[in-house]
Amino acid sequence: MSGFRSGRVLILGLFALLVLGGFAAGNPTILSADNLSSMAVFAVELGIIAFGQGLVIAGGDGAIDLSVGAMSALAQILAALFIMRGLPWPAGVCAGVLAGAAMGGCNAAAITRFRIPPIIATLGTMFAFTGLALIASGGNTIDLTAAPARFLAMGQGSVLGVPFQILCLYLPLLGLLVLIQHRSRFGRALYLNGTNATAAWLAGIHVNRLRATTYVLSGALSGLAGVIAAARLGTATPDGVPEANLISIAIVVLGGASIFGGDGSPVGTAIATLAIAVVNYGLNYNDFNPTLQAGMMGLILVLVVLVENLVRGRLPRLIAAARSRRKIA
Amino acid sequence: APAHGRAETFQIGFVPKVIGIPYFSAMQQGFLKGGRAFDARIVYQGPTTSSVAAQAQIVQSLINRKLDAVAVAANSPTALQAQANHARERGVTFASTDSQVDGDAVSLRVMQATDEAIAHTLVDQLAAQIEGGGQIAFVSGGPIATNLNLWISLMKSYLAAKYPKLELVSVQYAGEDISKATEITSQILSAYPGLKGIIGVNTTATPGAAQAVLQAGLSGKVAVTGIDDPNTIRTYVLNGTVKSAVLWNPVDLGYLTVWGLTQLLQHKALHPQNAVPGLGTIAYDATTKTLLLGQPMIFTKENISLDF
Amino acid sequence: MKTPALNIGRAAPALHRPARVPIAWRALLARRETALLGVIVLVVAAVSLGAHAGFWTRVNLDGLMVTSAITAVPAAGMTLVILTGGIDASVGSMLGLVSAIGGLLFVAGWPVAVVVPVFVLAGAVLGWINGLIILCGRVPPIVCTLGTLSIFRMGVFLIMGSAWITALPPGLTRFFVADHLGPLPGAAVIALAVMAVLAAFLRVHRTGRRLFAIGNNEEAARLVGIPVRRLRWATYALLGACVGLGALMRLGQSPIVQTTTGGGFELGVIAAVVLGGTELSGGRGGMVGTFLGTLVVGLIGDAIVLMHIQPFWSGVVLGVVILASVGVNEGRRARQVVS
Amino acid sequence: MNRLELRGIVKSFGGVRALKGVDAVIAAGRTLVLLGENGAGKSTLIKTLTGAVRPEEGEILIDGTPVVLRDPMHARALGITAVYQEPMIFPHLSVLENVFAGCEITDRFGRVRTEAMLGAVRPWLSSLDLAESLLHRPMADLGLGHQQLVLIAQALVQDARVIVFDEPTAILSRAETDRLVGIINRLRDDGRAIVYITHRLEEVPRLGDHVTVLTDGRVTGDYAASDVTEDLLLRLMMGRRHDTRQDDGTRQDGGEAARPPAAAASSTPPVLSIRGLSHPRHFHDVDWDVAAGRITGIYGLVGAGRSEVAMTVFGALRAAGGRIVLDGREISPRSPAEAMALGIGYLPEDRKKQGIFAPMGLESNLTCTGLARLSHGGWLLDFPALLAETRAVMRRFAIKAGTPETAIGTLSGGNQQKGLFARWAGQALRVLILDEPTRGIDLATKAEIHGFIRQLAEAGTAIVVITSDLAELMAVSQDVIVMRQGRVVDRVQGAALTAERVLASAIGAATTGHEHTGRERAA
Numbered sequence A: 001m002s003g004f005r006s007g008r009v010l011i012l013g014l015f016a017l018l019v020l021g022g023f024a025a026g027n028p029t030i031l032s033a034d035n036l037s038s039m040a041v042f043a044v045e046l047g048i049i050a051f052g053q054g055l056v057i058a059g060g061d062g063a064i065d066l067s068v069g070a071m072s073a074l075a076q077i078l079a080a081l082f083i084m085r086g087l088p089w090p091a092g093v094c095a096g097v098l099a100g101a102a103m104g105g106c107n108a109a110a111i112t113r114f115r116i117p118p119i120i121a122t123l124g125t126m127f128a129f130t131g132l133a134l135i136a137s138g139g140n141t142i143d144l145t146a147a148p149a150r151f152l153a154m155g156q157g158s159v160l161g162v163p164f165q166i167l168c169l170y171l172p173l174l175g176l177l178v179l180i181q182h183r184s185r186f187g188r189a190l191y192l193n194g195t196n197a198t199a200a201w202l203a204g205i206h207v208n209r210l211r212a213t214t215y216v217l218s219g220a221l222s223g224l225a226g227v228i229a230a231a232r233l234g235t236a237t238p239d240g241v242p243e244a245n246l247i248s249i250a251i252v253v254l255g256g257a258s259i260f261g262g263d264g265s266p267v268g269t270a271i272a273t274l275a276i277a278v279v280n281y282g283l284n285y286n287d288f289n290p291t292l293q294a295g296m297m298g299l300i301l302v303l304v305v306l307v308e309n310l311v312r313g314r315l316p317r318l319i320a321a322a323r324s325r326r327k328i329a
Numbered sequence B: 001a002p003a004h005g006r007a008e009t010f011q012i013g014f015v016p017k018v019i020g021i022p023y024f025s026a027m028q029q030g031f032l033k034g035g036r037a038f039d040a041r042i043v044y045q046g047p048t049t050s051s052v053a054a055q056a057q058i059v060q061s062l063i064n065r066k067l068d069a070v071a072v073a074a075n076s077p078t079a080l081q082a083q084a085n086h087a088r089e090r091g092v093t094f095a096s097t098d099s100q101v102d103g104d105a106v107s108l109r110v111m112q113a114t115d116e117a118i119a120h121t122l123v124d125q126l127a128a129q130i131e132g133g134g135q136i137a138f139v140s141g142g143p144i145a146t147n148l149n150l151w152i153s154l155m156k157s158y159l160a161a162k163y164p165k166l167e168l169v170s171v172q173y174a175g176e177d178i179s180k181a182t183e184i185t186s187q188i189l190s191a192y193p194g195l196k197g198i199i200g201v202n203t204t205a206t207p208g209a210a211q212a213v214l215q216a217g218l219s220g221k222v223a224v225t226g227i228d229d230p231n232t233i234r235t236y237v238l239n240g241t242v243k244s245a246v247l248w249n250p251v252d253l254g255y256l257t258v259w260g261l262t263q264l265l266q267h268k269a270l271h272p273q274n275a276v277p278g279l280g281t282i283a284y285d286a287t288t289k290t291l292l293l294g295q296p297m298i299f300t301k302e303n304i305s306l307d308f
Numbered sequence C: 001m002k003t004p005a006l007n008i009g010r011a012a013p014a015l016h017r018p019a020r021v022p023i024a025w026r027a028l029l030a031r032r033e034t035a036l037l038g039v040i041v042l043v044v045a046a047v048s049l050g051a052h053a054g055f056w057t058r059v060n061l062d063g064l065m066v067t068s069a070i071t072a073v074p075a076a077g078m079t080l081v082i083l084t085g086g087i088d089a090s091v092g093s094m095l096g097l098v099s100a101i102g103g104l105l106f107v108a109g110w111p112v113a114v115v116v117p118v119f120v121l122a123g124a125v126l127g128w129i130n131g132l133i134i135l136c137g138r139v140p141p142i143v144c145t146l147g148t149l150s151i152f153r154m155g156v157f158l159i160m161g162s163a164w165i166t167a168l169p170p171g172l173t174r175f176f177v178a179d180h181l182g183p184l185p186g187a188a189v190i191a192l193a194v195m196a197v198l199a200a201f202l203r204v205h206r207t208g209r210r211l212f213a214i215g216n217n218e219e220a221a222r223l224v225g226i227p228v229r230r231l232r233w234a235t236y237a238l239l240g241a242c243v244g245l246g247a248l249m250r251l252g253q254s255p256i257v258q259t260t261t262g263g264g265f266e267l268g269v270i271a272a273v274v275l276g277g278t279e280l281s282g283g284r285g286g287m288v289g290t291f292l293g294t295l296v297v298g299l300i301g302d303a304i305v306l307m308h309i310q311p312f313w314s315g316v317v318l319g320v321v322i323l324a325s326v327g328v329n330e331g332r333r334a335r336q337v338v339s
Numbered sequence D: 001m002n003r004l005e006l007r008g009i010v011k012s013f014g015g016v017r018a019l020k021g022v023d024a025v026i027a028a029g030r031t032l033v034l035l036g037e038n039g040a041g042k043s044t045l046i047k048t049l050t051g052a053v054r055p056e057e058g059e060i061l062i063d064g065t066p067v068v069l070r071d072p073m074h075a076r077a078l079g080i081t082a083v084y085q086e087p088m089i090f091p092h093l094s095v096l097e098n099v100f101a102g103c104e105i106t107d108r109f110g111r112v113r114t115e116a117m118l119g120a121v122r123p124w125l126s127s128l129d130l131a132e133s134l135l136h137r138p139m140a141d142l143g144l145g146h147q148q149l150v151l152i153a154q155a156l157v158q159d160a161r162v163i164v165f166d167e168p169t170a171i172l173s174r175a176e177t178d179r180l181v182g183i184i185n186r187l188r189d190d191g192r193a194i195v196y197i198t199h200r201l202e203e204v205p206r207l208g209d210h211v212t213v214l215t216d217g218r219v220t221g222d223y224a225a226s227d228v229t230e231d232l233l234l235r236l237m238m239g240r241r242h243d244t245r246q247d248d249g250t251r252q253d254g255g256e257a258a259r260p261p262a263a264a265a266s267s268t269p270p271v272l273s274i275r276g277l278s279h280p281r282h283f284h285d286v287d288w289d290v291a292a293g294r295i296t297g298i299y300g301l302v303g304a305g306r307s308e309v310a311m312t313v314f315g316a317l318r319a320a321g322g323r324i325v326l327d328g329r330e331i332s333p334r335s336p337a338e339a340m341a342l343g344i345g346y347l348p349e350d351r352k353k354q355g356i357f358a359p360m361g362l363e364s365n366l367t368c369t370g371l372a373r374l375s376h377g378g379w380l381l382d383f384p385a386l387l388a389e390t391r392a393v394m395r396r397f398a399i400k401a402g403t404p405e406t407a408i409g410t411l412s413g414g415n416q417q418k419g420l421f422a423r424w425a426g427q428a429l430r431v432l433i434l435d436e437p438t439r440g441i442d443l444a445t446k447a448e449i450h451g452f453i454r455q456l457a458e459a460g461t462a463i464v465v466i467t468s469d470l471a472e473l474m475a476v477s478q479d480v481i482v483m484r485q486g487r488v489v490d491r492v493q494g495a496a497l498t499a500e501r502v503l504a505s506a507i508g509a510a511t512t513g514h515e516h517t518g519r520e521r522a523a
């Protein structure tokens, strides 16, 4: 399986378990079904956005999507407007996802047709989509508490005791993405391109088509996340998931992807999302100083990567050095 | 871990819109003061940015902890309704304070002053400083802050009705960033050279606007007023850039919230008029379940030394 | 081991070696700097000719220059970092933390002459810490600085609690904003000086050229004996110092420190640098572009208010101008290559 | 006096032991030639010398004193410099800056003194035949061959006491090689110590004072250059493989005897014909005809524009004028993908930049051109098939690597090159263009690859081999096109094909008769 740093996934998984264990030692009730599902529910949207970001980043060659938060905001506003105008809710949901895909298409066009470096292109569209979300909503949040119950269930309901969006959206998506990224020809081409775009181009890979697809997918996933957020909160907000732009990148690299592309896996992304969710929720729940939360994300990011470097690089070398020293002696 | 001490010690959670700003710290002081007075333990948790999603998560975790009550200064009137319903199901008393949550799952709302009163006071303060009318501008915080937007619209209609000579030429948003407010205000001053007055709609816009007016050398020529706490605006009141600022006492607001919640938790009824220890008589509206702290306060050179 | 593709952002044409351009001005047209200059001329013409004559007033120009200077100084440092193939996403929180530390010292009554260097020094130390994690811990720059972005912010919360710092010396405002050298407010003079010195350094100094070499090919730089680690580390520390200076100027512009001070600042700084044509993959770009990039971002924000554009549209306008100016520019480059 | 002495050097990468205790002596005023099959450990040994790699065991002595080389900077300070096998360039810096990277000439304040640097490099320019006008161009503008020459200049200007060359001539043609040999011999006579790695045996006697043969990380032979014969070297280098492999090609590569039966100029219409193809910068009015079942060699000096024509045919570069006709139909592929769909394949010359996916496994690297074939329904990868194909290819081309998952970037240069070749070998194509296909590949495998190229041609593919190795050109090609400075200057086939004529055309020393061949044809 290409692009799958099992080491990172292992460390992160262990880390999440350890943290959860620590919190549970402080307050065992954190392991209740309520708390576990809350943890998951609040992380789903960011997790889905991070999937899209992961696809984009895997394509490499500087690919990045800074507009994910803005896309999810505009998408949820559009979906909400449609639904409140009386459009059937499934059509509204589709509209949100398609709007996201269309915005991703704008990014793709700017990057592959007009050759604007991805970071500038998506920075520009981030400003633009955020502005459009404000314009479309008139600067107000849109009240969806009166929307069809089925729609709200997308964010608030549960199936077999598991939150709807986890069981019916997130996990299937995870499976699908594993298939796409690790088993499909598209995924292979994506990783090849991410590793060496020039070589991939010369090996006959449709580089632009490939990259455009990742941006469109990222847009669609952001749109979906926006719609879920709207359903969960019963409210569409024009600032959507504002922290998603940078945090989604952090999650993807935390999950083991290289920012230069050609690496990373949806499983890693999912575990990274989980680790962050556990820590954030656990800090609240165990009544830690709320200011600590501000830094947790960063501490995890830096520490996990440092630990991994130690395990992968320094330790084996130290051991080898010790061994050879013993041999000499 | 929550300590289950004496049976009558209630645990009350307070989730501000955002932590790390003086206004909500003052409310926190009020909560702690109320906690001491009415025997409640206060849990203070909040998001580091005024984000709806982050706030919902924190409220949810407090409900899951089965505190006795949770009070929230909501970033959106609708987005926390799911949490309110959830709280009701689990027997957690849910209140909103400062910025309200809609819906009937909310057991108590505590308001600093009516929105109309705030909007009218702001406009009245500015109008009093501008002779003969002219152009004015609003500088607000985040473009989607519900209560700020409500005040803006109330101010607009009040202006139209009462001060036709004051012409609102621009409403700009600076987020919760004083520096940005300064920048935007100096741009407004350039765009409208005849500008007569500015209203800052939140506690970051007002000092920012004042700084820009001061830097442009327009102190006294362009009137600045707005919502702000005395600590933040003091410099500008003392140097004459700002003649008056409008706020209420956030400490009292927090204190009142604790009082109201402990009344509910002890199953004591709230009356149209209540004698609250330390606050005097407080009105209660049973149809909206709203406690009203009173009228907005006006800070001028005389009382700007107040500290909260 | 991963070598970022040399021509990040434009995979395919990496092979299309640029064709020789017979006439010099065509090469000039393809430069990012030219495109930005064009945008500046257009926007200035539009705001001056538009019905609203406020642009050329002292208040507006001062505001524009001070605002741009606050971004420009950190952007100058960021240019060096990005040129070596690094990036620093933590400058927003770094600015906040430096402001908080310095602000508290001011409040504690330390004399201005002592605190001012502390700002620069504190910034340098924070940058040095980034460098430490990146170069000794071998953590990729984006990972490290996204991390320290939130760690530094936590630092702000921890040392400030939730009180804003308001009692700052008025001298900062006087020096950076009120005092002028010719038409330039103090902040602008300092920013220009910093940029000029760094531009010259990059262009003619051995170490400056070596920074380019590192960004071009880090492995090769190491093999020819360039002290890669030391130099990259130094760029982070230098950026930190620049951020410290920026923090001071920002306190001159608005003398209050909030716990959120500097939030989102990093995007503006990085945007100015990449808009200016410095490539994220390193090795290409320069200070003139950064200067123009900073000016464009400041100018567009200014023009939006001056031209009475509805505030909600400001994001759309800014986004479209960025896309258009870079798009036209890159399109021209691509066409040249294909012909 | 021994300038440099290596004693018992051991180095392993993960599980692979690249060097298993190597001893070597490098003396001032002498040239040490290192020979060995791909993956024998030559480059690794060099890297330990320059501080780029730290040996786990063993000692390095400079002028008799043991030193620990901390890093390349340290080694440089001690007077050791190298031209590495993989070109180490700074693409966006000027050529001049590339030459002086890390050892800039500056004034007291650290300001770079361009004039002084120009003065210092000028003497070397003419001996390397580099135009002075190149110095101010960005390095990325230069072809790989020119880049190699610049890197050699980089080593020369440093006035080092020990200079190491790791396959410097792999993509240089005979003329450049001759010049380089001259320079090296001059440096040696100057009292410098030289280490030289090559796979081209014909260079050995002209350079070597001393030859060391490396096999599997061990020294297996140590001779004075005058004592060794090609036969002996071959046997030593190939060790046990020697007996099991057919070695006909190997020998024949040296001479011209084994050239494939040069059937008279084919009367069948060419599969690929290029007419008047021009690019404002790289080539002008180029005509090529490539027939099915034949191998067309393209020869030229560095910078002749051969790679650029090939890339244009492959859709990687856009021409300004002219026509490309494939099977009688005019084509203008806009991307390599399109060209591939038309049945054209291209093995690029720049292994590192254009070829390998360094951190990815061999499996991904070897199968990337055949993914459509190796997946279910064209989109779901068939892993067993991918692995089977990879294993088969690894065996066939003797790619020395642990498993199909081994990252290709960790293989030796020659093994990487084999991988790249294998990528195209399995494709069904009308035209296959191979740009320096055996660059850095050891003798035994080279012969096999030549055999394989012939098989492909016999199966009907039109093959173009762009090579700077005159011996290779003579060994495989039936038709030869010679280019110089972006123009076709000669075409030869059959009995007329001699090394002398090709070389003469390439360097422009030939009678004017050949000069206009291209134009006459076009007219």
Ligand SMILES: Nc1ncnc2c1ncn2[C@@H]1O[C@H](COP(=O)(O)OP(=O)(O)OP(=O)(O)O)[C@@H](O)[C@H]1O
Residues within 6 Å of the ligand: D013, D014, D016, D017, D018, D036, D037, D038, D039, D040, D041, D042, D043, D044, D045, D085, D400, D409, D410, D411, D412, D413, D414, D415, D440, D442
């Ligand atoms: N960085 C590395 N990581 C892992 N293995 C490596 C690395 N560098 C070299 N090796 C291994 O060490 C062995 C020797 O490689 P080296 O490059 O020295 O061979 P070489 O003699 O130069 O071959 P060639 O003629 O093909 O260039 C090979 O098996 C190679 O795969």
Ligand SMILES: Nc1ncnc2c1ncn2[C@@H]1O[C@H](COP(=O)(O)OP(=O)(O)OP(=O)(O)O)[C@@H](O)[C@H]1O
Residues within 6 Å of the ligand: C017, D131, D134, D141, D142, D143, D144, D145, D146, D171, D281, D282, D300, D301, D302, D303, D304, D305, D306, D307, D308, D349, D468, D485
């Ligand atoms: N004398 C010269 N002065 C300047 N530039 C030259 C000169 N000769 C060739 N060039 C340039 O060199 C480049 C072609 O180099 P390149 O080495 O790729 O050609 P090539 O025929 O493929 O040779 P090789 O594959 O052997 O390196 C072109 O950009 C060409 O313009």
Ligand SMILES: [Mg+2]
Residues within 6 Å of the ligand: D042, D043, D044, D085, D166, D412, D413, D414
């Ligand atoms: Mg080698």
Ligand SMILES: [Mg+2]
Residues within 6 Å of the ligand: D143, D144, D145, D306, D307, D308, D349, D435
């Ligand atoms: Mg070539």
